[in-house]
Amino acid sequence: MSDKTKHNETDLPLSAKQMKFAQLLANPDDRRSRRAKIREVGVSPSTAYRWLKDDSFLEYLNDQIERYTEGHLATAWNSLIRQMKRGDTKAIKLFFELKGKYKQEIEVTEKRKLEDFF
Known part of the structure; x- marks a missing residue:
């Protein structure tokens, strides 16, 4: 299996590291700093901050946040x-x-x- 997974049919593929970073950011139980989450994913801060400006990444991040919040309604x-x-x-x-x-x-x-x- 590839390191890239499509978020949905119209989005650019996200890497496993991008998806993991988004999941870490969206998880309300993970109270670590953003920097600690970046270290866990194993990318440079500049790469992570570039992801945070990418529409496909932000859409995936918002989907992850929605999944967490739906579970707490x-x-x-x-x-x-x-x-x-x-x-x-x-x-x-x-x-x-x-x-x-x-x-x-x-x-x-x-x-x-x-x-x-x-």
């Missing part, structure tokens, strides 16, 4: 619900914003104010 949602149950008004507002209710309510209220004005 339920945890975040449960935490938000617990905060709401404790009466945290910021959590309640965020909940309604996420559900698309808060903005609509403001728009309806503003529209009613304008109708009353005219």
